[in-house]
Amino acid sequence: MSARVLIVDDVPANVRLLQALLEAEYFEVHTAMNGAEALDAVQRVKPDIILLDVMMPDMSGFEVCRRVKSNPLTRYLPIIMITALDQPEDRIKGFQAGADDYLVKPIDEVALLTRLRSLVRFKFLLDELEGSIGDELLLDTRLENSEHEPGRVGVLLADEARHQQMLQWLGQEHSLQVFNEPVALLDAVRNGRLDAVLLEMPLNGHDALRVCSQIRSLEHGRQLPVVLLMDQQAREKLTQALEICASDYLLKPVMLEELQARLNIQLKRWRYIQRLRENVRQSVTLSMVDPLTGLYNRRYFSTHGRALVEEAASRGRALSVLVMDLDHFKKVNDTWGHDAGDEVLCEVARRLQKQVRRLDVLCRVGGEEFVALLPGADTRVAQQVAERLRRAIADAPVRITTDNGPVDLNITISIGLAGYEQVNDSLETLLKRADEALYEAKRSGRNCVQVQRAA
Amino acid sequence: MSARVLIVDDVPANVRLLQALLEAEYFEVHTAMNGAEALDAVQRVKPDIILLDVMMPDMSGFEVCRRVKSNPLTRYLPIIMITALDQPEDRIKGFQAGADDYLVKPIDEVALLTRLRSLVRFKFLLDELEGSIGDELLLDTRLENSEHEPGRVGVLLADEARHQQMLQWLGQEHSLQVFNEPVALLDAVRNGRLDAVLLEMPLNGHDALRVCSQIRSLEHGRQLPVVLLMDQQAREKLTQALEICASDYLLKPVMLEELQARLNIQLKRWRYIQRLRENVRQSVTLSMVDPLTGLYNRRYFSTHGRALVEEAASRGRALSVLVMDLDHFKKVNDTWGHDAGDEVLCEVARRLQKQVRRLDVLCRVGGEEFVALLPGADTRVAQQVAERLRRAIADAPVRITTDNGPVDLNITISIGLAGYEQVNDSLETLLKRADEALYEAKRSGRNCVQVQRAA
Numbered sequence: 047m048s049a050r051v052l053i054v055d056d057v058p059a060n061v062r063l064l065q066a067l068l069e070a071e072y073f074e075v076h077t078a079m080n081g082a083e084a085l086d087a088v089q090r091v092k093p094d095i096i097l098l099d100v101m102m103p104d105m106s107g108f109e110v111c112r113r114v115k116s117n118p119l120t121r122y123l124p125i126i127m128i129t130a131l132d133q134p135e136d137r138i139k140g141f142q143a144g145a146d147d148y149l150v151k152p153i154d155e156v157a158l159l160t161r162l163r164s165l166v167r168f169k170f171l172l173d174e175l176e177g178s179i180g181d182e183l184l185l186d187t188r189l190e191n192s193e194h195e196p197g198r199v200g201v202l203l204a205d206e207a208r209h210q211q212m213l214q215w216l217g218q219e220h221s222l223q224v225f226n227e228p229v230a231l232l233d234a235v236r237n238g239r240l241d242a243v244l245l246e247m248p249l250n251g252h253d254a255l256r257v258c259s260q261i262r263s264l265e266h267g268r269q270l271p272v273v274l275l276m277d278q279q280a281r282e283k284l285t286q287a288l289e290i291c292a293s294d295y296l297l298k299p300v301m302l303e304e305l306q307a308r309l310n311i312q313l314k315r316w317r318y319i320q321r322l323r324e325n326v327r328q329s330v331t332l333s334m335v336d337p338l339t340g341l342y343n344r345r346y347f348s349t350h351g352r353a354l355v356e357e358a359a360s361r362g363r364a365l366s367v368l369v370m371d372l373d374h375f376k377k378v379n380d381t382w383g384h385d386a387g388d389e390v391l392c393e394v395a396r397r398l399q400k401q402v403r404r405l406d407v408l409c410r411v412g413g414e415e416f417v418a419l420l421p422g423a424d425t426r427v428a429q430q431v432a433e434r435l436r437r438a439i440a441d442a443p444v445r446i447t448t449d450n451g452p453v454d455l456n457i458t459i460s461i462g463l464a465g466y467e468q469v470n471d472s473l474e475t476l477l478k479r480a481d482e483a484l485y486e487a488k489r490s491g492r493n494c495v496q497v498q499r500a501a
Numbered sequence: 502m503s504a505r506v507l508i509v510d511d512v513p514a515n516v517r518l519l520q521a522l523l524e525a526e527y528f529e530v531h532t533a534m535n536g537a538e539a540l541d542a543v544q545r546v547k548p549d550i551i552l553l554d555v556m557m558p559d560m561s562g563f564e565v566c567r568r569v570k571s572n573p574l575t576r577y578l579p580i581i582m583i584t585a586l587d588q589p590e591d592r593i594k595g596f597q598a599g600a601d602d603y604l605v606k607p608i609d610e611v612a613l614l615t616r617l618r619s620l621v622r623f624k625f626l627l628d629e630l631e632g633s634i635g636d637e638l639l640l641d642t643r644l645e646n647s648e649h650e651p652g653r654v655g656v657l658l659a660d661e662a663r664h665q666q667m668l669q670w671l672g673q674e675h676s677l678q679v680f681n682e683p684v685a686l687l688d689a690v691r692n693g694r695l696d697a698v699l700l701e702m703p704l705n706g707h708d709a710l711r712v713c714s715q716i717r718s719l720e721h722g723r724q725l726p727v728v729l730l731m732d733q734q735a736r737e738k739l740t741q742a743l744e745i746c747a748s749d750y751l752l753k754p755v756m757l758e759e760l761q762a763r764l765n766i767q768l769k770r771w772r773y774i775q776r777l778r779e780n781v782r783q784s785v786t787l788s789m790v791d792p793l794t795g796l797y798n799r800r801y802f803s804t805h806g807r808a809l810v811e812e813a814a815s816r817g818r819a820l821s822v823l824v825m826d827l828d829h830f831k832k833v834n835d836t837w838g839h840d841a842g843d844e845v846l847c848e849v850a851r852r853l854q855k856q857v858r859r860l861d862v863l864c865r866v867g868g869e870e871f872v873a874l875l876p877g878a879d880t881r882v883a884q885q886v887a888e889r890l891r892r893a894i895a896d897a898p899v900r901i902t903t904d905n906g907p908v909d910l911n912i913t914i915s916i917g918l919a920g921y922e923q924v925n926d927s928l929e930t931l932l933k934r935a936d937e938a939l940y941e942a943k944r945s946g947r948n949c950v951q952v953q954r955a956a
Binding site: 173258 | 503504505526527528529625626628629630632633634635637638640641644710711713714715717718723745746778781782783784785786787788789798800801804805807808811831834835838839842868
């Protein structure tokens with residue numbers, strides 16, 4: 047992994063030391079000697095991560111951190127604070143300023159590189175997701191603020207006494223779930239019931255790293271925050287833990303404020319990733335849906351239709367296509383107006399939807415034109431389905447709302463049908479035949495089903 | 502990193518050996534003893550990667566590989582073939598079956614773990630992208646086939662003679678671009694002009710790994726295939742190369758067929774990732790657009806509007822909102838029909854769009870209702886803009902097409918305006934005031950602009 051690192055320190059010797067270390071690991075290093083330069087470099091260089099000294103003459107590292115984190119555009123840019131201050135209160139101050147991690151001089155090189163890589167991985171994941179979501183949704187997703195929502199935190203510690211203490215410590219702020227066995231914890235992760243996990247290491251009778259890596263093997267666990275509470279003796283396994291699976295760690299004795307701060311940072315990131323994913327997913331779905339009727343739209347039809355034809359071709363599975371068109375729909379619009387026309391379209395969509403299976407694909411592809419793809423249905427079966435669809439519209443009037451109260455309209459549809467028949471059938475040839483059949487249905491008096499076989 | 506690994510081998514001792522190695526690294530291991538079991542486990546276990554022995558009694562590893570890779574649902578599941586066969590032809594056979602890599606027994610443990618991690622990282626990136634795109638688009642994206650398209654391959658080798666050879670080797674199949682300096686190569690990557698890079702190591706006068714890591718620091722270079730052509734002596738740097746930046750490597754002397762095969766695998770993956778990204782991006786954009794007019798839709802309006810109000814609040818930047826409604830639009834629909842109404846809406850949208858700046862946000866939020874967000878514009882400026890918009894519609898008739906030829910209609914709009922005024926203004930309060938102003942504009946005769954200030 048390579049990345050752009052911004053080193054901020056007012057002491058040239060410190061900068062050179064870190065720079066040499068990081069360049070030997072093939073990171074691309076940029077430097078700044080004070081707060082103003084740092085803020086400028088953030089805009090100009092667009093670093094993937096910042097290593098930030100706390101004590102600087104013009105502007106403290108805490109202040110630089112606060113400014114970077116309060117700008118929505120750089121809110122999730124990872125920052126590691128580096129300092130000679132080793133009092134717990136200083137660490138807390140760093141976290142309160144929004145730092146993602148806090149290392150004390152002299153720097154442990156392995157620890158630094160490990161944290162750096164772990165935070166850069168997170169940054170790259172964000173970049174990928176933010177790139178998908180694009181400018182249209184990004185700013186809003188960043189602004190949504192859920193920082194202080196309680197999290198569902200799974201806890202697996204070495205003994206009952208610690209569990210009790212954790213409940214006392216975090217039970218107010220978060221919804222804690224205590225586990226006595228890894229199996230139950232993994233189950234909760236598998237079902238998406240947790241937003242974070244606190245894991246003690248060593249763990250009575252279990253290998254904490256194994257548990258942690260099992261969490262990572264689960265779909266819902268891949269990015270889930272896992273915070274390790276480690277014995278000083280377990281420290282030698284720290285690098286491995288961070289490489290394999292841990293999101294963060296605290297060395298015992300644990301300080302409540304630091305635990306809260308680190309947990310909240312993890313939860314904040316987790317929620318942001320969830321929001322990004324959710325917004326992207328929602329967009330993809332919306333881009334496939336006809337806003338008026340809620341049916342799939344033409345885009346989904348062509349996308350999914352091609353896949354279904356490919357499947358019919360490769361697996362020899364039956365496939366039928368119905369093209370449906372409301373009869374004399376222009377008259378409805380002309381007589382009763384556009385809103386009434388929309389009401390009719392929505393009611394027709396609802397009735398059609400009720401008559402097809404979950405795996406069938408029903409789309410509104412144009413004004414009053416609908417298409418259904420019926421995988422697994424040969425022409426004979428599809429004909430029965432089509433007849434059912436036709437009757438679902440014709441058998442009961444559609445009620446519309448007018449200024450003079452409700453009015454019942456008799457609506458009918460004509461349906462053209464074509465089935466997958468030959469190896470060189472494509473979505474286009476199927477549609478063409480179904481369109482010909484629809485034309486035939488219109489010509490022969492409407493409100494009926496016609497089938498067109500391949501020539 | 503942890504992941505689910507499926508080991509397939511008919512010799513129990515081999516399975517145990519690999520299993521012990523991988524479990525010590527905290528991978529989740531599943532095993533299969535023959536081809537049938539392997540294919541079953543692929544469906545059941547959903548591994549992140551397969552280690553596949555070539556020589557098995559019932560079904561060869563080549564055949565298992567072919568089957569996995571020919572199923573669209575598992576086409577991009579990484580497979581490492583492991584074999585005692587060490588002839589170059591066997592390697593080629595493996596790649597032709599679709600394998601992602603090919604290791605010869607006895608297994609070099611470090612090499613195995615490095616390749617495994619690198620392929621798992623690729624798999625996780627795919628999972629993330631495929632998760633975003635969801636079932637609606639996934640199958641289709643997988644089916645799109647661009648495997649044999651030529652790639653734009655950047656080449657930076659140690660000397661001119663090698664460049665000539667490479668042009669001879671790959672110049673037919675791909676579009677090769679030869680570079681003599683890293684700077685020019687990096688420039689091509691920065692501008693998205695390459696689909697893959699071939700890099701020799703060592704490189705005359707340059708550190709190949711540095712070049713490779715610089716590629717990775719560029720936005721367009723992060724996932725770009727970079728294949729190293731390495732001296733046997735450079736081998737010791739192999740692990741570092743794969744960890745930091747290389748997508749794949751070949752040891753010299755390079756065999757043309759293997760180079761082609763490895764390059765094509767890289768290009769295939771790269772294109773799939775590009776397609777996934779493109780389809781997601783396109784979906785997000787489409788989900789924000791009104792299909793009739795091409796303007797932004799209500800979803801984008803609320804998303805982006807909230808962000809702009811937040812910005813106005815936090816940075817003290819002016820912001821105005823215009824709500825616009827076509828006058829007597831129902832009459833157009835009733836007299837000239839729905840299609841004519843659509844024509845009018847499209848022409849109105851075009852004229853409005855011409856009158857606003859790029860950073861203004863113009864949306865169609867309902868039937869004949871439009872909204873414009875004008876960041877940086879105070880009420881006075883916004884009033885001028887609104888007046889311009891009003892005249893852009895009223896000053897020239899809108900031409901529609903009818904069965905009896907073109908008809909010119911006189912169309913007008915009424916506009917309500919509200920500006921961001923106070924700290925507790927929200928998108929909702931702004932809209933409410935603009936709506937009140939619009940009501941006033943309608944009441945006072947239409948085709949005019951009204952402003953509503955906060956009470």
